[in-house]
Amino acid sequence: MVLRRRAGSFANKLNLAGLICAAGGASIALLLGAAPAAAQTSGQVFTNPPRLQERGAAQRSFLEAARLAPSGRRDFDLTITYTDNKIWNPATQRFDKVHLRSYTGDGVNPDAPFVAPVIEVRPGQTISVTLRNKLPADPSCTAHGQAVNTPHCFNGTNLHSHGLWVSPSGNSDNVLLSINPGVSFEYIYNLPPDHPAGTFWYHSHRHGSTALQVSSGMAGALIVRGDRMPTPSTTGDIDVILKNADLTALEDRTLVLQQIQYACLDASGNVKVKFDPPNSQNIVAWVCDPNDVGVVEQYNYPNGVGFGPGSWEQSARYTTINGLVRPVFQARAGLPERWRLIHGGVRDTITFGFRKRKPNAPVITALAASEAARFIEENCTGDLLPYRQIAADGLTMGQARAVPTSTLQPGYRYDALVVFPEAGDYCVVNESAPAGGSVSRQPTTRQLLGMVEVGPGTPVTNTTGALQDLLSAVALRILPADVRDKVAGELRDGLKFTSFIPHPDIAPGEVTGKQELVFFIKIPPVTFGVGNKAIDPRNFNPNDPSQFNPLPYDPNRIDRVLKLGGVDEWTLQSGFVSHPFHIHVNPFQIVSITDPSGKDVSLPGAVDNAGGTVDPQYPGLKGVWKDTLWIKDLIENPADFPSKLATSMYTIKVRTRYQRYIGEFVLHCHILDHEDQGMMQNVEIQIPDGAGGLAARHH
Numbered sequence: 001m002v003l004r005r006r007a008g009s010f011a012n013k014l015n016l017a018g019l020i021c022a023a024g025g026a027s028i029a030l031l032l033g034a035a036p037a038a039a040q041t042s043g044q045v046f047t048n049p050p051r052l053q054e055r056g057a058a059q060r061s062f063l064e065a066a067r068l069a070p071s072g073r074r075d076f077d078l079t080i081t082y083t084d085n086k087i088w089n090p091a092t093q094r095f096d097k098v099h100l101r102s103y104t105g106d107g108v109n110p111d112a113p114f115v116a117p118v119i120e121v122r123p124g125q126t127i128s129v130t131l132r133n134k135l136p137a138d139p140s141c142t143a144h145g146q147a148v149n150t151p152h153c154f155n156g157t158n159l160h161s162h163g164l165w166v167s168p169s170g171n172s173d174n175v176l177l178s179i180n181p182g183v184s185f186e187y188i189y190n191l192p193p194d195h196p197a198g199t200f201w202y203h204s205h206r207h208g209s210t211a212l213q214v215s216s217g218m219a220g221a222l223i224v225r226g227d228r229m230p231t232p233s234t235t236g237d238i239d240v241i242l243k244n245a246d247l248t249a250l251e252d253r254t255l256v257l258q259q260i261q262y263a264c265l266d267a268s269g270n271v272k273v274k275f276d277p278p279n280s281q282n283i284v285a286w287v288c289d290p291n292d293v294g295v296v297e298q299y300n301y302p303n304g305v306g307f308g309p310g311s312w313e314q315s316a317r318y319t320t321i322n323g324l325v326r327p328v329f330q331a332r333a334g335l336p337e338r339w340r341l342i343h344g345g346v347r348d349t350i351t352f353g354f355r356k357r358k359p360n361a362p363v364i365t366a367l368a369a370s371e372a373a374r375f376i377e378e379n380c381t382g383d384l385l386p387y388r389q390i391a392a393d394g395l396t397m398g399q400a401r402a403v404p405t406s407t408l409q410p411g412y413r414y415d416a417l418v419v420f421p422e423a424g425d426y427c428v429v430n431e432s433a434p435a436g437g438s439v440s441r442q443p444t445t446r447q448l449l450g451m452v453e454v455g456p457g458t459p460v461t462n463t464t465g466a467l468q469d470l471l472s473a474v475a476l477r478i479l480p481a482d483v484r485d486k487v488a489g490e491l492r493d494g495l496k497f498t499s500f501i502p503h504p505d506i507a508p509g510e511v512t513g514k515q516e517l518v519f520f521i522k523i524p525p526v527t528f529g530v531g532n533k534a535i536d537p538r539n540f541n542p543n544d545p546s547q548f549n550p551l552p553y554d555p556n557r558i559d560r561v562l563k564l565g566g567v568d569e570w571t572l573q574s575g576f577v578s579h580p581f582h583i584h585v586n587p588f589q590i591v592s593i594t595d596p597s598g599k600d601v602s603l604p605g606a607v608d609n610a611g612g613t614v615d616p617q618y619p620g621l622k623g624v625w626k627d628t629l630w631i632k633d634l635i636e637n638p639a640d641f642p643s644k645l646a647t648s649m650y651t652i653k654v655r656t657r658y659q660r661y662i663g664e665f666v667l668h669c670h671i672l673d674h675e676d677q678g679m680m681q682n683v684e685i686q687i688p689d690g691a692g693g694l695a696a697r698h699h
C-alpha cells in the first residue's frame, strides 16, 4: 500500500503497469488492490492553478511583504500571447498540439499553461494588473463601419473581474475598453475593505472576441481571502472557520473548468471531423492527426461548424480542469476539503458530482467522450456522493445546501465542502443535464471529468454530522467570546452560516423600483437581442413593440438607467431557448423561479420537471445571492414561438441594491458567443438629484 501514497503514486502505477505487461501478471495485479485510475485519466495529478506572482516579489524582503498585508498595493503583470503547448486527448491516448491565445505571467506552469494564474487578494487592497497585449496586429479592431455584433477583433482584448464589487468605470472593471494588439493598460481595482471574501474569476470581455478568447482558455480564478471574525453586529469571512481539528486550513482546491474548443484544420481551413456512419453527414467528433496543431480562430469555419448550439458535444472534446484533461485528485478518507468550482467555459453545462468507482474495475486504455457514459454506467456504480455547497458565485450562503450535484452554467461558481467517507477511487462525473437545463439545448450524455484517489484516513458514515462537529468545535476555539456560542450553535443546527453572509436579505418593503428583461433570438436571420418588457405568455402579441421589442447590442445606447441607492426587483425571462443572465458590479438575491405552470421551483425540495425530465439546478436557490443565473425557456424550435410560450417559459424574480458605484457597465448572456453577437445591454447607475430624479444629466 506504499504505492498509494499521495506524491508520485501515478508514476508508481505507470511503472507497475509496465511490470504487469512484462510479467503477465496476476500476482502483481493483486498488489494494486483496485485497478489503477490512470488508464481512464490523463495521469496528470491535479494541482491548484499557479498563483500569479507579484511584480518584484522575488526581490521583496519578508518585512516588505508583511508590510503589504493585509492592505496595501499589489502589482501584477498579465501578458497575452500565443502559446504553443499540448492538451491530452483520451480518445487517442496522445497529446494534441495546440496554438492558443493565453494569459501568461510569473508562475504559470509551462506544462499546463491553458489556465490563467490565480490572482489572490485581500479586502482593502489596491490591485494593479498591467495587461500587455502581445498578440499580432488585427485591423478589424480599428476598422470603422463594420457590424458591431459580428464577431471581430479576435486579437483585441480587455479584462473583466467577474463578480468583484468594484467600480465599473475608468481603469477599474471597465469592459467597454478595447486593449488592441501592441497596447498595454494598467487596470486598478480598489477592493473595498468591506468586500466579501470568496471565489471570483477573471476573463477577457472584449465585445466581438469574448467567446473566442475564453474558449481558448483565457480565464483564471480571482480569490479574495479574508480573516475577519464575526462580531455581534457584523458578519465575518467563512474562511476563518474552514479549518481542521488542529486549526490548519482545510485542503483548499481551486478548479477552473473550461471547454477549450480547439480545431485542427485541413488545407481549405475546414475543421477536420469524423463522420459516423462514415459516409454520412453526421459529425461525431473534431479530430486531429498527429502532426496537426489545434487552434481556436473562427466562430464559424467554412464547413459550417463553429460555436453554435451542440458544438461542444459535436467536437467530442473534454472539459479541462486547470488546463488538464481528466486529472487525478488525491485525497484522504474523512478529511473535509473545500472545492472552489469555477465554470470558466462557454458551451457546456456541467452537472458536477462524485460516484464511488467499483473495486477492480477493468483497465481501459482509451476512453473517448462518446464512451464515457457507458464507462460510468459500468464502473462508477456508487450513488452520487452528497456534498455541501457553502457559497454561490463567491457569496457565502445562509446555510450549507446538501446536494448530489452542482449545476454549473457558464460563469457560475460554487464553493463546496466535500468529505470522501472511505478510501477508494471516486469518479468525478458530469451527470447528464436535460435539454432545457443545458447550454447544448439537448440532453447531455454523462462525461468523466477526473478521478479522486482517496487514501486511508478516518472513515466517516455521517458526513453531515462530522462537518457540524468539526466546524462548531473550531468556532468555539477561535471566535470571540461574544459570538462563539451563537455561531457554534448554528453550525450544529444544519450548518447555518448567518454570521458569515455578506449581504442581508432584501425584504419586499425595501424595493423601490422594477426592471424587466427578456432574452430573445429572432430567426431568420439569426438576431440576438434583449427586451425591456416582460412577457405575459397568455396575453401576448409579438408584433406589438410596446409588448415585445428585443434589441441587439448598441454600444451607443444606454438601455437602462438605474439610481444609486435604489433597490430594484427584476423580472427575468427568455422567449427562445435558455440563457445565463449575468450583470456586473452588484449581485442579486433570488426571490422566485416559477415554471410555466406557476410553481415556484426555487423552493428547497421542489421538483422542476416541466420539460418532462427532472432538472436539479433550481430547487434550493430561493434567497441565494448570485451574479449569474440560468433563465429557462423550453422552446427549442423557432416555429413554437410564441404559440408554446405558455407551456415553456419560466419567470424569475431577483432583487438587487445599487450600492456605492456609479457608471456605465453591461448585463449580458454568458453564452459568450451570444454576447458577442448582441445579447448584451449597457446599463448606467447614476446619482439621485435629491428631488426624485437623477443628477447625472445636470448642466
Ligand SMILES: [Cu+2]
Pocket: 519, 578, 579, 580, 669, 670, 671, 674, 675, 679
Ligand atoms: Cu444566450
